[in-house]
Amino acid sequence: MLIKVVVGILVVVALFLAFIGTRKGEFRYEASEVIAAPPEKIFPYISDLKLGGEWSPFEKVDPNMKKEFIGEPNQVGSKLIFAGNKDAGAGSIEILKVVPNELVQLRLVMTEPLAADNIVEYRLTPEGQGTRFSWSMSGDGGYVGKLVTFFIDCEKMITDQFRKGFENLKTIVEVK
Numbered sequence: 001m002l003i004k005v006v007v008g009i010l011v012v013v014a015l016f017l018a019f020i021g022t023r024k025g026e027f028r029y030e031a032s033e034v035i036a037a038p039p040e041k042i043f044p045y046i047s048d049l050k051l052g053g054e055w056s057p058f059e060k061v062d063p064n065m066k067k068e069f070i071g072e073p074n075q076v077g078s079k080l081i082f083a084g085n086k087d088a089g090a091g092s093i094e095i096l097k098v099v100p101n102e103l104v105q106l107r108l109v110m111t112e113p114l115a116a117d118n119i120v121e122y123r124l125t126p127e128g129q130g131t132r133f134s135w136s137m138s139g140d141g142g143y144v145g146k147l148v149t150f151f152i153d154c155e156k157m158i159t160d161q162f163r164k165g166f167e168n169l170k171t172i173v174e175v176k
Contacts, residue, residue, distance in 0.1 A: 023146040031162040032134035037173040039101040039124040046122040048073035049080040057164035062088035
């Protein structure tokens with residue numbers, strides 16, 4: 001009887017893991033918000049990796065995060081190498097593309113707590129008296145990502161952080 005129960009549990013676990021394998025691994029999370037400031041006032045904060053600490057919710061998770069900056073601000077190839085606590089993780093961010101006052105494309109490579117290689121984009125689009133700031137992250141989570149997203153709503157978790165970033169940035173660039 002015990003053997004039948006154990007075999008039954010193993011079959012259910014194997015079917016569950018096979019099901020996880022059929023899920024889509026690629027993802028794209030995006031959020032946007034209008035900020036009451038012109039693109040040229042926002043752009044320095046999204047294109048200079050050193051200024052990211054002033055508004056990025058990901059950097060605010062660990063105020064003692066170790067950071068090493070390589071290259072010049074606003075330049076393709078500029079890089080931030082970081083190592084933080086268990087909530088912040090460790091990895092690097094590299095600028096891949098810059099279109100002044102419009103777009104910054106970054107490569108985010110995480111080494112801790114889980115390995116990841118994602119593309120992050122910041123887009124600025126004039127809208128009315130302000131600027132729509134669109135923030136996206138895309139990549140392929142692999143099998144572990146498929147498993148995690150089965151149990152956790154990663155899109156909500158990430159876009160909630162994006163929204164915190166919008167609010168932080170608003171306090172810096174909007175004229176009250």
